[in-house]
Amino acid sequence: MTKYNQTFKQQVVDFYFQHDESLSLTCRTFTVSKRTLRYWIAQYQHSGIKGLAVLHTKRTYTPEFKYHVIQTIQNRDMTADQACLQFGIANSGAISQWL
Known part of the structure; x- marks a missing residue:
């Protein structure tokens, strides 16, 4: 089971944008x-609501x-986080384990 579901992630990201993009306030x-x-925001900006979806399948590469x-x-x-979004x-x- 995942720690955060998509609904929670969306609620947090929405709060962030509704409160003048205050990272500290949202985190608290x-x-x-x-x-x-930051990662959820990047996912949302890159892929919209789909970016916050919880992936239930273990992928092999x-x-x-x-x-x-x-x-x-x-x-x-690039950073590893940027590569995650791109790929x-x-x-x-x-x-990190691959490096």
Whole structure:
């Protein structure tokens, strides 16, 4: 089971935009970390409500895909979070394990 469902994520992101984009206020109100909130906001801005969907299937990635992601990160000076958004990877921790 996931820690946060899509409805909760949407509620938090909506609150953030309705309260002058106050990261601190939103994090205090909903007891989420700034890193988590920043990621949800980025997901929402990149993919809309679909970006906040909870993924229930464990994905496996081919070695070629992993290599492509790592090369893209290095060549474009991207963060793991940015690569997650670009490649549809649910968690930046997966990318960290590949490095």
